[in-house]
Amino acid sequence: MDYQKFFADNLSDIRQSGDYRIFADLEREAGAFPKAVFREGGQQAPVTVWCSNDYLGQGQNPDVIAAMHEALDACGAGAGGTRNISGTNHYHVLLEQELAKLHQREAALIFTSGYVANMTALSTLGRRLPGCLIYSDAWNHNSMIEGIRHSNADKRVFKHNDPADLERLISQDDPDAPKIVVFESVYSMDGDIAPIAEILDICEKYNALSYLDEVHAVGMYGPTGAGVAERDGVMDRVSIMQGTLAKGFGVVGGYIAASADLIDYIRSFGNGFIFTTSMPPAVAAGALASIRYVTGAQHLRDRHQERARTLIAKLKAAGIPVMPTVCHIVPVLVGDPILCKQASDALMDRHSIYVQPINYPTVPRGTERLRLTPTPLHTDEMMDDLVTALVDVWGDLALK
Numbered sequence: 242m243d244y245q246k247f248f249a250d251n252l253s254d255i256r257q258s259g260d261y262r263i264f265a266d267l268e269r270e271a272g273a274f275p276k277a278v279f280r281e282g283g284q285q286a287p288v289t290v291w292c293s294n295d296y297l298g299q300g301q302n303p304d305v306i307a308a309m310h311e312a313l314d315a316c317g318a319g320a321g322g323t324r325n326i327s328g329t330n331h332y333h334v335l336l337e338q339e340l341a342k343l344h345q346r347e348a349a350l351i352f353t354s355g356y357v358a359n360m361t362a363l364s365t366l367g368r369r370l371p372g373c374l375i376y377s378d379a380w381n382h383n384s385m386i387e388g389i390r391h392s393n394a395d396k397r398v399f400k401h402n403d404p405a406d407l408e409r410l411i412s413q414d415d416p417d418a419p420k421i422v423v424f425e426s427v428y429s430m431d432g433d434i435a436p437i438a439e440i441l442d443i444c445e446k447y448n449a450l451s452y453l454d455e456v457h458a459v460g461m462y463g464p465t466g467a468g469v470a471e472r473d474g475v476m477d478r479v480s481i482m483q484g485t486l487a488k489g490f491g492v493v494g495g496y497i498a499a500s501a502d503l504i505d506y507i508r509s510f511g512n513g514f515i516f517t518t519s520m521p522p523a524v525a526a527g528a529l530a531s532i533r534y535v536t537g538a539q540h541l542r543d544r545h546q547e548r549a550r551t552l553i554a555k556l557k558a559a560g561i562p563v564m565p566t567v568c569h570i571v572p573v574l575v576g577d578p579i580l581c582k583q584a585s586d587a588l589m590d591r592h593s594i595y596v597q598p599i600n601y602p603t604v605p606r607g608t609e610r611l612r613l614t615p616t617p618l619h620t621d622e623m624m625d626d627l628v629t630a631l632v633d634v635w636g637d638l639a640l641k
């Protein structure tokens with residue numbers, strides 16, 4: 242086999258379909274977010290970032306940066322091992338306590354990323370619970386899909402955000418089989434939110450564990466930023482809460498929070514937890530400082546929502562096709578992969594605005610879009626510039 246030709250041909254296919262991904266070379270500027278420096282072909286230019294998942298700008302919060310400096314100077318660069326072999330630092334312990342408190346759970350467990358948290362928790366539970374059946378929302382994130390796949394458990398996919406379809410499936414299965422219902426609160430590509438209480442009703446009726454990914458909600462929803470389940474007053478009914486330290490909290494890492502025994506179980510049997518070096522102490526310290534800050538920062542959550550609503554109103558007034566959204570994520574429909582890439586390029590080249598095109602397989606073909614994430618730090622002026630730029634690009638490319 243000609244391996245190199247195989248790789249090159251496959252890459253050429255995705256280039257032609259418009260699905261080839263190009264990463265923008267950015268240098269974020271602490272203190273100036275959402276501004277960054279963009280580099281290309283030996284040139285550099287300032288840009289305004291409109292697609293960051295640092296939803297609250299916590300990546301530049303002075304408390305977070307100071308905590309990271311302090312831990313870095315005190316403990317050094319790396320953790321020094323896996324959690325079991327000399328790699329449990331005091332900051333890890335404090336961070337897990339803080340997360341358990343945030344979600345009002347007996348315990349929490351941290352992972353190197355939210356992806357690894359989903360992969361590990363779901364593959365471990367699905368593999369080890371005898372005859373386990375997993376019910377997965379059709380739009381679940383790849384990290385959950387892969388976790389379920391690696392568990393080798395039987396999977397049933399229910400229609401997106403459709404409790405009736407979930408019940409239709411779950412009611413046909415053996416009432417005594419162990420079951421896990423896996424879903425998200427905020428779905429980040431469309432900006433819709435799960436009917437959490439109704440899904441939990443079904444979990445309770447059929448004695449299933451509930452596994453809720455609140456990656457796009459932690460820090461941002463609920464009176465203490467614990468997520469949509471907290472906002473809806475149902476957090477205590479969720480068996481396993483999962484989140485990230487990378488998005489609303491602005492650092493990196495992932496976690497689950499649950500009963501003490503369930504957490505101890507994943508700690509004891511989860512390969513993606515056991516066989517990898519733990520996160521650097523400075524990262525744990527930064528995440529800890531961020532959670533402590535965000536928990537009390539209702540003004541940040543209020544401003545975040547207000548910014549999203551203001552942007553939606555401005556886009557609608559200018560005739561830009563905003564997709565329906567009930568959260569802080571503002572998707573704008575393009576509906577074609579090549580045009581989506583061209584729109585993104587034109588925004589960057591002509592207007593110094595960076596919005597990554599979102600194409601297949603992240604979203605279904607024909608729904609390619611620009612996904613805007615206004616943060617508390619995006620000003621009215623930045624929004625007006627964005628709207629003007631979008632109107633220009635829409636006219637130029639004759640988009641709908």
Ligand SMILES: *Cc1c(COP(=O)(O)O)cnc(C)c1O
Nearest residue numbers: 354355356382384456485487495
């Ligand atoms: C980003 C994301 C993850 C992964 O979290 P990371 O901390 O970035 O690895 C998990 N679930 C969902 C829904 C996500 O969007």
